[in-house]
Amino acid sequence: MSTRKASLTDKQTKNGTSKYVLERCASINEYYDIAFKVMMLGDSAVGKTCLLVRFKDGAFLGGNFIATVGIDFRNKVVDVDNLKVKLQIWDTAGQERFRSVTHAYYRDAQALLLLYDITNKPSFDNIRAWLSEIHDYAQKDAVIMLLGNKSDMAAERVVKMEEGEKLAKEYGVPFMETSAKTGVNVELAFLAIAKELKHRATQQPNEPKFQIHDYIDSQKHKSGCCGHM
């Protein structure tokens, strides 16, 4: 793990408002202007590790399922409006026995990606319990996104897309269906999170607020893809 601190420093302007100062950081293999922590949550086997590997390496981890033990992380730097945004993404174990370990990390996360598996009803039914854990342990203003993963498995689907949409609407969080196998919406999910976090951190008072729901909608329509929200 890099021991360097994020390159974002918070200074007070003359009129007392908070102003973020960006300093370019460099190391041998990564450049970034600003860094955020993102956490992946959801039941065991919903595809958290696979989604992260798809985003980071563009590959699908098929074959035997190996459950995550405790917590692991990977970094990826993405470009957002000419800034290099580093996402440090924490991949947590979904198994119940690791919960006390992972709870300790919630408060550091600026964003949480909450996954269920569209072919596994209990993983969807548990989303409310996960949201309650997020409420108990995470920062109050953390960005939350709900993802219905394994959208490639149409024949085995047991959770309708409308059910995911309805639940997300109830909690006021963005939603889309993803597939770590085909890559559908994976980049979009992480990029939307990166944009939201970057805008929150650097937003000037006169700038219009970034609307994550609108962004996701516009990108889906651009790609001509089929109702992922």
Ligand SMILES: Nc1nc2c(ncn2[C@@H]2O[C@H](COP(=O)(O)OP(=O)(O)OP(=O)(O)O)[C@@H](O)[C@H]2O)c(=O)[nH]1
């Ligand atoms: N068809 C399909 N299979 C997937 C997808 N994502 C994950 N899988 C499979 O689902 C299984 C579980 O994936 P993981 O990514 O290891 O699940 P996890 O949520 O990280 O599980 P824990 O580490 O126990 O929390 C593996 O066999 C994957 O190959 C997907 O989008 N489509």
